[in-house]
Amino acid sequence: MPETSPLWLDEVAIYQGDRPLVRVDARIAPGEVLTLMGPSGVGKSTLLAQVAGFLAPAFTATGRVRLGDEDLTTRPPERRRLGLLFQDPLLFPHLSVGGNLAFGLPPGGGRRARRRRVEAALADIGLAGFADRDPATLSGGQQARVALMRVLLAEPRAMLLDEPFSKLDAALRDEMRRLVFARVHDRGLPTLMVTHDRQDAEAAGGRIIELAP
Incomplete structure (x- = not known):
């Protein structure tokens, strides 16, 4: 860190x-x-x-x-x-939940390593197994958690x-x-x-x- x-x-x-x-x-x-x-x-x-x-x-x-x-x-x-968190989650509709989180990751690292980081981040916010979900299927609270973690993954x-x-x-x-x-x-x-x-x-x-x- x-x-x-x-x-x-x-x-x-x-x-x-x-x-x-x-x-x-x-x-x-x-x-x-x-x-x-x-x-x-x-x-x-x-x-x-x-x-x-x-x-x-x-x-x-x-x-x-x-x-x-x-x-x-x-x-x-x-x-x-600087990490910014707004009123709206602003998740990318064309990306999966995992894709949204991967977007926040700094460049570099192999595909498997990046996938592991995404999965660990989802588990950390109580959304294990949600990587392939469409963001539109999430509740407001779930979207807010994904938005927060996307910001934090950007370090x-x-x-x-x-x-x-x-x-x-x-x-x-x-x-x-x-x-x-x-x-x-x-x-x-x-x-x-x-x-x-x-x-x-x-x-x-x-x-x-x-x-x-």
């Missing part, structure tokens, strides 16, 4: 035209979840987009995003090695969570919170989560920054 470093948001500020939208200055330790809370339109997901490297042209940003001693601010998204150095539990019912939300936060802590991944849900923030167990409209 790769060594992890803190994720730094060094006075990161987002502007929409001349209007300041959001500003955050924070250090996120390995295994820590920092939660940004606030109503829709306050700039939570826009800040996440800046950290990930795909800020929309309508916005501008100042400050730096660092992972340990590495400055990520000008790197393209694919070179930042990210930090995690970004964009309202990841908002489309799950109450029972599944609790299950996925425990699963996601346990994996983050176990792997020592600094994690930035945006949400409008107080229970999500409290379940994360880390610091909470409230963003006002």
Whole structure:
């Protein structure tokens, strides 16, 4: 498992035209979840987009995003090695469940070795034997677990969570919170989560920054 470093948001500020939208200055330790809370339109997901490297042209940003001693601010998204988990699972419909997970694996390794890693990952999330299934046949909770494992198999150095539990019912939300936060802590991944849900923030167990409209 790769060594992890803190994720730094060094006075990161987002502007929409001349209007300041959001500003955050924070250090996120390995295994820590920092939660940004606030109503829709306050700039939570826009800040996440800046950290990930795909800020929309309508916005501008100042400050730096660092992972340990590495400055990520000008790197393209694919070179930042940040894992993103969204509201929707975004599984590829043309690939099997196993194919979706294999997509997340780093290049290299023989076909059998990659298949073993996929099977082990499915067993780890309670879906042993699901490799050949069509993602469309999975329940919402099962799709969410596959999406999480696909991100983790890519060996990210930090995690970004964009309202990841908002489309799950109450029972599944609790299950996925425990699963996601346990994996983050176990792997020592600094994690930035945006949400409008107080229970999500409290379940994360880390610091909470409230963003006002």
